[in-house]
Amino acid sequence: MTRLALFALVTSLAAAALAACDTPAQPTPAAAAGAGPSGRLSAEHESCGATTHCEGDLRCFAQVCQRPDRSVLGDYQAAVAARRREAGDLTGALDAYVEALKGYEADKLAVPADVDCAYGSALAAARADRERAELAARVLHRCVNSTPAASSLRAAALREIALLDEVGLDPAHVARPQAADLYLTRAPARPKSESLAVTVAAEPPPTAKGWPDVQAAIASARPALVACWEAQFAATKATTLAVTMPMRAKYKVDPLYPDDGGKWVTGIDGKPEAAAGEADRCVQTAVTAAIKGVKPNGEWAANVTVTVK
Numbered sequence: 001m002t003r004l005a006l007f008a009l010v011t012s013l014a015a016a017a018l019a020a021c022d023t024p025a026q027p028t029p030a031a032a033a034g035a036g037p038s039g040r041l042s043a044e045h046e047s048c049g050a051t052t053h054c055e056g057d058l059r060c061f062a063q064v065c066q067r068p069d070r071s072v073l074g075d076y077q078a079a080v081a082a083r084r085r086e087a088g089d090l091t092g093a094l095d096a097y098v099e100a101l102k103g104y105e106a107d108k109l110a111v112p113a114d115v116d117c118a119y120g121s122a123l124a125a126a127r128a129d130r131e132r133a134e135l136a137a138r139v140l141h142r143c144v145n146s147t148p149a150a151s152s153l154r155a156a157a158l159r160e161i162a163l164l165d166e167v168g169l170d171p172a173h174v175a176r177p178q179a180a181d182l183y184l185t186r187a188p189a190r191p192k193s194e195s196l197a198v199t200v201a202a203e204p205p206p207t208a209k210g211w212p213d214v215q216a217a218i219a220s221a222r223p224a225l226v227a228c229w230e231a232q233f234a235a236t237k238a239t240t241l242a243v244t245m246p247m248r249a250k251y252k253v254d255p256l257y258p259d260d261g262g263k264w265v266t267g268i269d270g271k272p273e274a275a276a277g278e279a280d281r282c283v284q285t286a287v288t289a290a291i292k293g294v295k296p297n298g299e300w301a302a303n304v305t306v307t308v309k
Contacts, residue, residue: 041053041054041055042054042055042065043055043058043065043148044065044066044067044113044146045064045065045066045113045147045148045151045153046064046065046148046151047063047064047065048060048063048064048065049063053065057069067112069109070112071103071104071106071107071109072103073103073106073107074100074101074102074103074104074107074109074111074115075100075103075115076100076103077096077099077100077102077103078096078097078100078115078118078119080096080099081093081094081095081096081097081100081118081119081122082118084096085122085125088201088203089203090122090125090126091126093122094119094126094132097115097118097119097122100119101115101119113143113146113147113153114153116139116142116143116146117143117147117153117156117157119139120136120139120140120142120143120157120160121140121157121160123135123136123139123140124136124140124160124161124163124164127163127164127166127167127240128238128239128240128241128242128309129238130167130184130236130237130238133164133167133169133184134182134183134184136164137161137164137169137173137174137183138179138180138183140157140160140161140164141161141173141174141179141180141183142179143157144157144158144161144174145177161174164183164184165188165189166188166189166191166239166240167184167188167237167238167239168184168185168186168187168188169184169186170183170184170185170186173185187237188237188238188239189239190233190239191239191309193226193229193230196226196229196308196309197309198218198219198221198222198225198226198306198307198308199219199306199307200218200219200304200305200306200307201304201305201307202215202247202302202304202305203302203303203305204302205302206249206301208249208296208297208299208300209297209298210294210295210296210297210298210300211249211298211300213294213295213297214247214249214266214294217290217293217294218287218290218291218304218306220290221286221287221289221290224285224286224289224290225241225283225286225306225308226308227282227286228241228279228282228283228286228308229241229308229309231278231282232278232279232282235278239309240307240308241279241283241307241308241309242305242306242308242309243279243280243283243284243306244303244304245268245269245280245283245284245287245303245304245306246268246269246301246302247266247267247268247269247287247301247302247304248266248267248269248299248300248301248302249264249265249266249296249298249299249300249301250264250265251264251265264295264296265296266291266294266296267288267291268284268288269301283306287304287306
């Protein structure tokens with residue numbers, strides 16, 4: 001075979017091979033704009049590689065589609081709330097979240113899911129209060145409905161909602177897209193008394209050497225405190241009993257006999273308020289009896305919270 005004939009054969013075979021190949025598909029307008037293979041742009045809280053991947057006016061921040069229209073004052077109050085909760089000030093955190101919602105309302109902007117979810121989480125932490133537990137379910141349900149199925153916000157919200165099972169949440173309400181009139185419509189499961197734990201915390205934490213002895217004495221009053229819990233559960237079905245009371249240890253001198261010296265006194269600071277509920281009075285009585293024999297060692301003052309759950 002001559003060189004010319006060989007070249008002609010190779011050329012014809014190459015042409016045949018090229019003809020057998022598929023023609024590369026032309027990109028669709030949506031794909032060219034950055035959409036995924038399905039042609040759908042990412043919704044809020046879904047992943048993205050660039051802003052062109054996000055629908056509407058959403059922007060791509062940290063590989064997540066997020067809205068740029070945020071209330072500065074609303075987000076500031078949400079940040080204050082987060083810091084207060086980290087510091088153990090749950091009531092202060094809830095107050096700040098309410099202010100955050102007001103900030104968004106004043107700016108005529110919808111509350112973002114991340115603020116709503118954080119607010120619902122704080123409310124769930126205060127589930128011993130039935131009114132707050134009911135509101136927690138409503139806010140967290142809203143959070144679940146406004147976040148994508150695989151998002152971390154939605155997963156975290158569902159974990160928080162699960163906490164409300166102990167206070168009577170009916171999960172059927174959460175499974176529906178529309179808000180329920182009431183969420184806590186099921187009788188809460190009664191925990192076994194032997195599984196209840198007693199914790200004692202103080203704010204600010206006392207540095208006096210005698211505080212650990214006081215803390216241990218209160219914790220040792222578990223039988224009396226569990227009885228307080230049982231009475232509250234029978235009346236309210238709340239599975240957590242938390243009572244905060246001002247306490248102090250101080251050296252007291254009798255003004256009538258100052259020369260006789262004084263004595264150390266540890267106890268609840270002031271008289272229990274007449275408006276205090278039965279559970280509060282029950283816990284205060286148990287605490288007073290428990291610390292009666294404790295020898296003070298140093299002066300301190302704090303808000304002491306006794307929790308049974």
